Amino acid sequence: MAKIIVEKLVKIFGGNPKKALKLLKDGYSKGEILKKTDQTVGIAGVSFDVDEGELFVLMGLSGSGKSTLIRCINRLVEPTSGSICIEGRRIEKMDEKELRRFRGKKIGMVFQHFALLPNRTVLENVALGLEIRGIPRDDRHKRSEESLKMVGLIDWKERYPKELSGGMKQRIGLARALAIDPDILLMDEPFSALDPLIRNEMQEELLNLQEEMKKTIIFVTHDLDEALRLGDRIAIMRDGRIEQIGTAEDILSNPANEYVAKFLQNVDATKVLTAENIAIKPRETLRETEGPRTAMRKMNASDSDYILVVGRDRILKGIVLMEDALELAEKRERDVRGIIKEADTIDSNVLIEDIYPIIGKSERCLAVINEDYKCLGVITRRSLISSLAEERGVL
Numbered sequence: 205m206a207k208i209i210v211e212k213l214v215k216i217f218g219g220n221p222k223k224a225l226k227l228l229k230d231g232y233s234k235g236e237i238l239k240k241t242d243q244t245v246g247i248a249g250v251s252f253d254v255d256e257g258e259l260f261v262l263m264g265l266s267g268s269g270k271s272t273l274i275r276c277i278n279r280l281v282e283p284t285s286g287s288i289c290i291e292g293r294r295i296e297k298m299d300e301k302e303l304r305r306f307r308g309k310k311i312g313m314v315f316q317h318f319a320l321l322p323n324r325t326v327l328e329n330v331a332l333g334l335e336i337r338g339i340p341r342d343d344r345h346k347r348s349e350e351s352l353k354m355v356g357l358i359d360w361k362e363r364y365p366k367e368l369s370g371g372m373k374q375r376i377g378l379a380r381a382l383a384i385d386p387d388i389l390l391m392d393e394p395f396s397a398l399d400p401l402i403r404n405e406m407q408e409e410l411l412n413l414q415e416e417m418k419k420t421i422i423f424v425t426h427d428l429d430e431a432l433r434l435g436d437r438i439a440i441m442r443d444g445r446i447e448q449i450g451t452a453e454d455i456l457s458n459p460a461n462e463y464v465a466k467f468l469q470n471v472d473a474t475k476v477l478t479a480e481n482i483a484i485k486p487r488e489t490l491r492e493t494e495g496p497r498t499a500m501r502k503m504n505a506s507d508s509d510y511i512l513v514v515g516r517d518r519i520l521k522g523i524v525l526m527e528d529a530l531e532l533a534e535k536r537e538r539d540v541r542g543i544i545k546e547a548d549t550i551d552s553n554v555l556i557e558d559i560y561p562i563i564g565k566s567e568r569c570l571a572v573i574n575e576d577y578k579c580l581g582v583i584t585r586r587s588l589i590s591s592l593a594e595e596r597g598v599l
């Protein structure tokens with residue numbers, strides 16, 4: 205379900221948008237409009253939805269309009285035209301008071317650089333947002349402790365900002381935004397100032413947190429690897445427009461135009477695609493109520509000496525081997541239940557680069573499973589290699 209709906213959003217900087225708007229409608233470029241009117245096109249008319257619980261990434265080069273767009277969502281930047289609708293409420297139509305109340309309850313924001321107050325403890329810094337909202341001391345400290353726990357820094361609550369590393373400071377920023385328990389998080393390059401290792405850690409942590417929180421997040425980055433790793437969907441921006449919106453898979457396998465394709469040239473597929481992305485459908489699967497002869501026939505048909513057993517909703521039950529099925533058939537057993545062995549499995553969200561060492565140890569295939577143990581497909585050594593070859597072709 206769409207939580208945020210942005211329609212035909214335009215932002216012209218310069219205080220005199222009328223002529224610029226007209227030129228924009230007539231198809232003039234950002235550069236031409238600047239020359240003719242001295243107005244800067246920040247956002248040139250974008251429309252998109254963000255679903256409830258989605259982590260939506262805005263990505264693009266410097267100046268493409270990411271910050272302007274994310275700031276229009278809560279009107280830190282006033283849109284020139286177009287609409288922003290959150291849970292059916294029109295943000296651009298709210299008066300000051302309504303807007304303040306709405307922001308205070310619904311929207312948390314995390315920036316690349318934000319000020320921690322040096323003379324206040326970590327806890328007091330986290331509580332700042334609540335303090336501004338007039339929440340009593342005990343209550344705000346309790347809630348801030350909760351959010352410090354979420355980001356793993358509860359032991360630091362009595363310390364001062366100067367004792368923290370850059371990564372920890374960013375976590376404090378996140379904790380501060382989380383303390384108000386907003387439905388929506390707007391994150392503008394929160395990890396960009398961190399060095400690569402810490403940044404990786406933070407990405408991982410955000411994904412873990414998001415599994416629990418299921419917030420609706422708009423996340424800005426100019427880093428494509430970060431976008432592909434984090435985004436449920438990604439919007440690629442250029443000159444105030446959105447060039448393409450899609451999942452990492454969509455965008456990698458089907459770039460909308462030259463510009464996007466060029467962007468993708470330097471991506472290392474093994475670092476962004478997951479087991480789920482490259483899982484193939486097994487030719488045949490077996491039900492545990494089926495018999496050994498059916499199992500053997502299906503294995504023959506798929507030219508294999510094993511077969512995966514799945515239950516209702518494709519829940520993985522295990523694997524049946526040809527030799528066991530043969531033996532069972534001689535005993536005239538009705539079904540294969542007694543010979544199901546544990547299958548080798550891999551979580552659907554494991555990155556390809558981490559699949560190599562695992563598949564090396566597996567004798568047959570890896571069953572790709574999600575958190576409910578549902579079998580999404582299989583990966584074999586051969587399928588792994590050929591899917592990579594294919595990706596290279598694409599990229």
Ligand SMILES: Nc1ncnc2c1ncn2[C@@H]1O[C@H](COP(=O)(O)OP(=O)(O)OP(=O)(O)O)[C@@H](O)[C@H]1O
Pocket residue numbers: 217218244245246264265266267268269270271272273426
């Ligand atoms: N306050 C402002 N006044 C005038 N022009 C602005 C203002 N803020 C942004 N712009 C212009 O709007 C365009 C989009 O800028 P924006 O900051 O949104 O880009 P960005 O994608 O966030 O870039 P970066 O990756 O550098 O943060 C740029 O051309 C910029 O010069």
Ligand SMILES: [Mg+2]
Pocket residue numbers: 270271272
């Ligand atoms: Mg920016």
